Amino acid sequence: MSDDIIFFDATRLAELIRTKAVSPVEVVQKHLDRIEATNPAINAIVTIAGGAIAAATAAEKAVLAGDDIGPLHGVPFTVKDSIDTAGVLTQRGSPIFKGRLPGVDATSVARMKATGGILLGKTNLPEFSYWIESDNLLSGRSNNPWDVTRTPGGSSGGESAAIAAGMSPIGLGTDLAISVRGPAAQTGITSMKATHGRVPMTGIWPRAPRRFWHVGPMARSVRDIALAFAQLAGPDGYDGFATSTVQFDAGIGRQPDRPLRVGWMVGPGFGPVDAEVAATVKAAAEALKDLGIHVEQVGIPALERDFALDVFNRLHVMEMKPAFREAIAGHEEQTYKMAKTMLSLPDTSMADFIDAEQAAERIRDGYAEYFRGFDALITHVLPIPAHKHGVEKFVIDGHTVDATYLQGATVPLNVTGLPGISMRFGTSREGLPINVQVVGSWLAESTILHVASLLESVSPVRYLHPKL
Template sequence: MSSEIFFQDATRLAELIRKREISPVEVMQAHLDRIEAIAPKVNAIVTVADDAMKAAQAAEAAVLAGQTLGPLHGVPFTAKDSIDTAGVPTQRGSPIFKGRVPDADAVSVARLKKAGGILLAKTNLPEFSYWIESDNLLSGRSNNPWDLDRTPGGSSGGESAAIAAGMSPLGLGTDLAISVRGPAAQTGIVSLKATHGRVPMTGIWPRAPRRFWHVGPMARSIRDLALAFSQLAGPDGQDAFASSTVQFDAGVVRSHDRPLRVGWMVGPGFGPVDPEVAATVQSAAEALRSVGCIVEPVSIPALERDFALDVFNRLHVMEMKPAFAEATAGHAQDELYKMARTMLALPDTSMKDYIDAEQAAERLRDGYAEYFTRYDALITHVLPIPAHKHGVDTFTINGETVDARYLQGATVPLNVTGLPGISMRFGTSKDALPINVQIVGSWQAESTILHIASLLESVSPVRDQHPKL
């Protein structure tokens, strides 16, 4: 019965709790038992919330008393350890912040709690949320539950591993260039990076460069993403980027009144792509055609003119490096892991290069704007390869050797432009590893891409597959 609980999605758990077919205490205990059983292997959990069971008992009492229940009532959730949680340590993957306990929840955490969710635990990340592997001096390295010798990604790698392994049904991650979508792809779960500003970043560090940072849900099903996003979206009066008043209701993710037009591509403009990954993208496109979408291969010339990863690198170093310098001032070198040291050693971007990159970012936005006059969505890969071994710095992909930054080639354009994207599994590699695809929509078009993702999920060849630990 325990395994039937911890591999259920959040929507189903909430339904069972409302119907009194299962209690919040049983749900919490199943996840605590799962954490105890496999946490040492995966190392995804940094801290278990001390009051998780007490909160579950209170949630059970509310059910028995017939109180009005929120849409996530009694459902556990986890949060990346860069997201503030009141009374629960938020240590940002660094000895510099060891033992740091916030007084208040981040807005995203507070909103999931308001919906009835219960904070279960904090999850691992790279130092300062900055790299594509989740490893640091404070809490060590997270492993991929599909293959412990491989990474679950970064920077929300602990979150992706926890959900994939059944330690959590729902979580919050953050995304600067890849960090909710890439880890989801490496562990075969789903995630949503919404339009920039749809979900406030209040209570999350680092904030710079805030115009590229996102916080978003990670889960086991597309309906969970829709449900969580419906609770997370909206202004908070503190994050000025979170100004959109566009309403989102998870109950209205449904068919449009005409066939949806969807383009698919794996390049050019993203860097090299493994043939297995490219084939999965094409298979997803063909599957959408089979359920009534108009689908065709496309290109976006703006991505060929301006390589988004290069644009991002020239912009974010100029803005993020001072935040790292401020956080590490007065601390010994042995308190810094390799990514903080790398960031601090990078040369400053010249003002000319910075301005050129700003103009390139505008051209990328214009290019996508033109594309979305003709199409409702875009299907691409998330990562150019499946989950890789720990500590690899260079990759040979389809005959081309590139460094690890190139794994962000298809994800970072959405951070530069602010477009929404969903990462979801649709294939399996020859090594039995998940392969995800990315569904991209126009600004504020989360309802459209969630609908397309739900169509794809309904015909997926890999539904309800879980790692065996």
Template sequence: MSEDIYFSDATKLAELIRNREVSSVEVVQAHLDRIQAVNPKINAIVTLADGAIKAAEAADAAVHGSEQLGALHGVPFTVKDSIDTARVLTQRGSPIFKGRTPDTDATSVARLKKAGGILLAKTNLPEFSYWIESDNLLTGRSNNPWDVTRTPGGSSGGESAAIAAGMSPIGLGTDLAISVRGPAAQTGIVSLKATHGRVPMTGIYPRTPRRFWHVGPMARSIRDLALAFSQLAGPDGQDAFSTSTVQFDAGIGRQPYRQLRVGWLVEPGFGPIDSEVAKAVEAAADALKGLGLHVEPVRIPALEKDFALDVFNRIHVMEMKPAFAQVTAGHEDQMYKMSKTMLSLPDTSMKDFIEAEQAAERLRDGYAAYFQKFDALITPVLPLPAHKHGQEEFVINGQKVDATYLQGATVPLNITGLPGISMRFGTSKEGLPINVQIVGSWLAESTILNVASLLESVSTVRSLHPNL
């Protein structure tokens, strides 16, 4: 029964608890037992939240009472350790913040709790939530449940590993350039980076550059993403980027009222893509075509004119370098790899910064033109499956690239603010997950959730789990 619990999705667990087929205490305890059994191998969980069992007991009492139950009533969830949790350590992956305990929850955490969710634990990340591998001087390195010699990604790698390994059914990560979608791809789970500002960033570190940062759900099913998004979205009166009050439909799994038009793109525009990943994208496109959608290969000229990764690098260094210098001043002996690397990078000239900002506008215009004709876009998430720990160079289709190129297909959505879903739709010859990315127009989360649900319905890999 425990395996049935810890590999169930959050929607199913909420249903079981609501119908008194299982208690919240049983669900929480099953996940705590799973953490004890497998976390020593994975190091995804860095702090257990006090009071989870007590909260589960209260949730069970509410089920037997007359109280209205939230959508996640009695279901445990985990949170990346850059997101504030009241009275629970939030140390941001750095000795500089060792022992830091916030007084209040981040807006996103408060909303999951309001929906009835129970905070179970905090998950690992890179220093300051900044890199593609989750490793730091304070809480160490996280491992991929599919192969512990490989990374679960970054910066939300601890969260992705925890969910993939059955230590959590659902959780929160953050995304500056790749960080909920890439880790989901490396561990075979699902994640959503919504339109910029849809989910407030209040109570989350760092905020620089604010216009690129997102917080979003990571889970085991598309319906869980829809459920979480329905609870998370909307302004909070504190994050000025979060202003949209547009209504959205969180329901998924229905046939669209008209034939959706979907394009798919592997290259050019994202850098080199491994052939196995390219085949997974094409397979997803073929599957949607088989389901009756209009599907065709496309190109987006704006991505070919302005390489989004280069645009991002020229902008974010200008803003993040001073922020890193400020937070590490007087703590130089507690700095890890990426803060040292960031501070060593040359400053972006004002001319290059302005040109990069103009390039970002051209990218937005390019996607706007695309979405005049199409409802969704299928692309890679990563150019290759999960890589070995510490690997800094890759040869992809005969081209040598550095590790930043792993962000080539994800960073355009941070620059433009477009929503994207990462979901598994393949397996490498080494048995590693391969995800595809489903991109929608601004505020069109319902559309891509629907497309993702259709893909999930024909996927042959949804039920696979790591053998731990």
């Protein structure tokens, strides 16, 4: 058992600790040893949190004393370095914030600690959490554990790489357009972007544009995502978007009291998709059909009328640029390429901004109409598997596109605020993970967790891990 601990999911680790089958000290030490052995090649962990062994020792004493313990008692977790951690460096992927020590935990971190989780370390990201590769001037570039010549994605790429490589069983990332779901797909783990506002963004930077930002769990199993989300969700009295008081089942998710109806699509409306990725989405749909669920191929006309990535680009640039200008003022020489790129983009005209706002409303209405007849939607996460570092142009299904097009199937959920789960269901010819995305209606996390758990139960790649 000891040799396998680093690839157990958080739920199993918590159960082993609770039943005294394994010590939290051993669990934490095994992950620290794994970090020491593999992080030099992967560069996922940028800061080790002091006191993890001491916290594990205290957790062990609580178990032996028979104290009441939380659902993740003694389980280590990691956190993206844009999320505040009290007394632990939070440097946001930039030398501008080098040495920054928050005094208070972000709400999401505090809630993970309240479950009994032990903060293990902070994970790498792009400068200011803004790009699809995790690379910056302060802590460098993260590599994919499946192939170090490839990216683990961004902006939560350090987190995805750490979990995939066995350095951490579970953690927190943030998502503006792709950033927990895309990295999960590139490394073959599981993640969820919940309905916008379900999990408070308090203590996370940047906040602009707040209506598109999310924080969410990243892990190795659907049940881990369900467990973490049940602890993370709910108002905190600080984030004005976090207002939902809808109760959430801490289990995998509740099946609707009628037969499920699931649609699947890879386009049109998402941009070009690689044939292997499209085949994986279809395979997931067929697997659900084999389980007795009504499944059919669908389309959402609103996505064909208004390309969500274009809508997002016209909306978010105007709102992010002021935050970036404020952050770099007086430190221009310490900025990396993505901050410079953002600030060089032309402002959106007011007429174009209003047009984009109306397009976003049409997309929301399109999804609302779709969910009148269906409970979930299966799509791809990324149009291709993990790509080589530094690539800026891709040929996908005969079409040449720039790197922003990798967000084509994920960004609609940020524009609309819909929840989505990224989970592995396939493997490319080159041995790289391929994930599918399970999308639900607003506040329907229980439904998509149920669908994802069904897919996980028949997944052909459930127990695969990179060999490092």
